[in-house]
Amino acid sequence: MKKIAGVVLLLVLYTGAAAQQLKVYPGPEHAPASLYNGDFTVKVRKLGGIWQQLYTYNVKVDEVVAAKHMVRDASLCAFDFSGEVELSVTNNKGSIRSARVRPLSYDIGSEVKGNTLYFKLRKPRNLSVEINGDIFHNLHLFANPVDDFVYNKSDTNVIYFGPGIHDFGKVLKVPSGKIVYVAGGAVLMGQLLVDHAHDVKIMGRGIIDVSVKQGVRIANSKNVLVEGICLTQCPTGGSDNVVIRNVKSISYYGWGDGLNVFASNNVLFDGVFCRNSDDCTTVYGTRGGFAGGCNNIVMENASLWADVAHPILIGTHGNSPHPDTLQNIIYRNIDIMDHKEAQVDYQGCMSIDAGDNNLVRNVRFENIRVEDFRQGQLVNLRVFFNKKYCTSPGRGIENVLFKDIVYNGAHAELSVIAGYSDDRKIKNIVFENLRINGKLIYDDMPSKPKWYKTSDIARFFVGEHVEDIQFRKQ
Secondary structure: OHHHHHHHHHHHHHHHHHHOEEEEOOOOOOOOHHHEOOOEEEEEEEOOOOOEEOOOEEEEEEEEEOOEEEEEEEEEEEEEEEOOEEEEEEEOOOOOOOEEEEOHHHOOOEEEEOOEEEEEEOOOEEEEEEEOOOOOOOEEEEEEOOOOOOOOOOOOOEEEEOOEEEOOOOEEEOOOOOEEEEOOOEEEOOEEEEEOOEEEEEEEOOEEOOOOOOOEEEEOOEEEEEEOOEEOOOOEEOOEEEEEEOOEEEOOOOOOOOEEEEOOEEEEEEOOEEEEOOOOEEEEOOEOOEOOOEEEEEEEEEEEEEOOEOOEEEEOOOOOOOOOEEEEEEEEEEEEEEEEOOOHHHOOOEEEEEEOOOEEEEEEEEEEEEOOOOEEEOEEEEEOOOOOOOOOEOOEEEEEEEEEEEEOOOOEEOEEEEOOEOOEOEEEEEEEOEEEOOEEEOOOOOOOOOOOOOOOOOOEEEOOOEEEEEEEOO
16 A cells, blocks of 8 residues: 555656746847847746746837837747746836736736746746836747657758757748748748648747748648747738647738738637737738638637737728638637727727628627727728728628627727628627626617617717627627
């Protein structure tokens, strides 16, 4: 009996040790000074263990001031872990008067001692650490699951980039059947292009430099996985069966959309983090040399931060002579951390703008948590004709469900739902368990102004050519 108990004890100890893992990656050797940001000193340790310092990369973000785009320097750190770890973030610029760790829904408690913030993590998270209310010189902290990839030098199917700076020219075209592994501590100075290829994987914990627009581009390809890396943008066009998992997209330049989808089918975004100077994620039809509609697009477990334009946008671009259909699109378990857009025609945390003869149908938004964004609308659904980007209005929007949407804030402008004409309508829109500042919004609640669909607190305007719209309890 004693022997059995001893075996059980050893097994428990082994299991506990296996669950507690921490992997810290080196900074790239001989890196230019512009790659490093010294605003923060960031350390991590297993509980009760030895502190290990993380390398802080410099990334660029876009602040709009009086209609001018101002590029700001922010920080980025990353590591892998399982179990539980403790973080310390020291503000090298002075004292800490206030601090927060976002997304807020994670409810990560923290403690300030002097000019250092302490907090713990029990699961992988993609976070923003903000000191003294500064969101433009913040720390992007990416706590990843443990990467168990083992590089075999004899495997000719692996293109390996180890720690350090790698300058291979502007573009590296990835052949079919290859794995590109970008190790932690590696920085690529060019684009990874997957074009007319199949069965490709791009993986790792490294980054593609902020100077490289569209750090990974997927075009006319099939069976592609991109996982774990940091980059500016990762568009997908004319492709099928694409998975983008735990990818971090941060951009600062004009038209810096994060994760575009053009004329593609069966695309999954899982656990991504987007902070972009344009739309975080889009679903378009014909555009940019890609032709056709989109079917079966899913984004889940994501965090979206739009310094300019939309966190989520569907529609807009298509092919008027040969109409596209964008259908079977799902967004679920998402934190929208910010939305900032002054132009009324381009607002909407969750936006469907059907143009160019597009028909958008069968869209589901579920378990979406929207923080107090700076400027814009919560929802914008329109069949519209924007002469700047379209050659005709859209054909319609049909069958859209907003379920368990929560917004807490004071800056939402009037949400708009409006069709275009009797034959270009919006139909069958359901809001189920919509909560705004803790209040459940439904059709038969009291005090509904005539020019709103529902209560004053919801601030929704429903225009002409809209049929079968409901705000209901579950």
